[in-house]
Amino acid sequence: MSDSEREKPPGEPMEFARLEYARPAVRASKSPLMILAWVILGTLAFLFLVSGLFQPIGRPRAAAMRIKSASNLKQIGLAMQMYANDHNHQFPDSMTTILANEDLTSDVFVSPSSNDTRARGPTTQAMLADFAKPGRCSYLYFGAGMLDIGDPMTVTACEAPVGSTPSGMNVLFLDGHVEFVPQPAAQQIRAALVSGPVAWTSMGGTTQPTSQPTTPPIKSPLFDGNPSTKPDVR
Numbered sequence: 541m542s543d544s545e546r547e548k549p550p551g552e553p554m555e556f557a558r559l560e561y562a563r564p565a566v567r568a569s570k571s572p573l574m575i576l577a578w579v580i581l582g583t584l585a586f587l588f589l590v591s592g593l594f595q596p597i598g599r600p601r602a603a604a605m606r607i608k609s610a611s612n613l614k615q616i617g618l619a620m621q622m623y624a625n626d627h628n629h630q631f632p633d634s635m636t637t638i639l640a641n642e643d644l645t646s647d648v649f650v651s652p653s654s655n656d657t658r659a660r661g662p663t664t665q666a667m668l669a670d671f672a673k674p675g676r677c678s679y680l681y682f683g684a685g686m687l688d689i690g691d692p693m694t695v696t697a698c699e700a701p702v703g704s705t706p707s708g709m710n711v712l713f714l715d716g717h718v719e720f721v722p723q724p725a726a727q728q729i730r731a732a733l734v735s736g737p738v739a740w741t742s743m744g745g746t747t748q749p750t751s752q753p754t755t756p757p758i759k760s761p762l763f764d765g766n767p768s769t770k771p772d773v774r
Contacts, residue, residue, distance in 0.1 A: 602707075605652040610710045610718045612648050613679065613697060617716040619644050620696065624688035631683035631696065640668055651678035654702050678702075679712075682733060690714060691739045691749040695729060713740070714749075 616635075619642035623632045632638050635649060639659075646659040646667060659676045661667030670676060683696040692715035699709040708722035711729065721729060725744060732738040732746040739749035 602653075606710065606720060609651040609653060609678070609699060610720065612651065613699075613710050613712040613718045614716070615644060615648050616679065616697060617712045617718065620683055621688060621716055629687045629689055631686045631688060633684045635677055635679065635681045636668060636671060639671060640664070646671060646676070649677045649679060651699055651702070654678040654700070680733075682737065686714070686737065688714065692717075693740045694749040695733065695738045695740060698729070698733075701730075711740070 616638060619638050620631050622642055623638065624630055632641065638644065639646060639649065649671070650656045650658045656675045656678045659667050659671035659673075661670050678700055679697050680700050681697050686694070686696065692713060694714040695711055696714050697712040699711075701709070708720055709726045709729075710718055711721050711726075712718050719740075721740070729738060729740065729746060737749050738746045741747055
């Protein structure tokens with residue numbers, strides 16, 4: 541008997557035979573019905589994944605832009621308060637004055653949901669001159685002539701209308717806080733601002749604020765009824 545025959549276990553041929561006969565039995569257990577069930581489950585999982593990836597893409601992006609714009613207005617409101625602290629409670633007369641006197645960069649005045657671009661220039665004066673051009677400020681300012689004391693819900697600035705069907709707008713109030721006001725309340729505030737300073741009430745309406753000037757902050761109307769119209773108020 542050769543060495544290879546001695547090393548080969550006696551029971552090995554029988555074990556190989558059992559394995560060979562067992563394999564068809566495993567394959568036979570995968571019936572067409574089971575295969576169909578796995579295909580259906582795989583299809584449902586794929587559809588769920590696709591809907592989860594693509595359906596909400598626009599919503600998080602819109603929410604992120606809204607948060608960024610609210611942050612911009614919050615910084616503008618803080619700059620207004622700092623200016624008023626140095627000027628006998630008087631708010632600055634324009635966005636340009638805020639940019640020129642407070643520690644803000646020009647990109648703070650640009651909403652990410654707009655097509656505006658930040659003002660640029662090699663010097664401060666050049667940058668301010670560029671800021672005076674259209675498309676450099678995404679926010680409307682109503683703090684001219686106002687004091688930093690009075691009704692905390694007095695509107696001091698807000699987003700300019702963007703698009704034909706805006707969902708609402710971020711609003712900066714006298715006490716420095718920012719709220720997102722949905723339509724149609726946003727349109728109500730815009731319409732009221734044409735006549736002068738506006739305070740937003742707890743009941744969701746507008747009223748004339750106390751301790752503030754009664755004259756409009758600008759002479760021309762802010763809105764002509766078309767949400768796509770964007771007045772240049774600085």
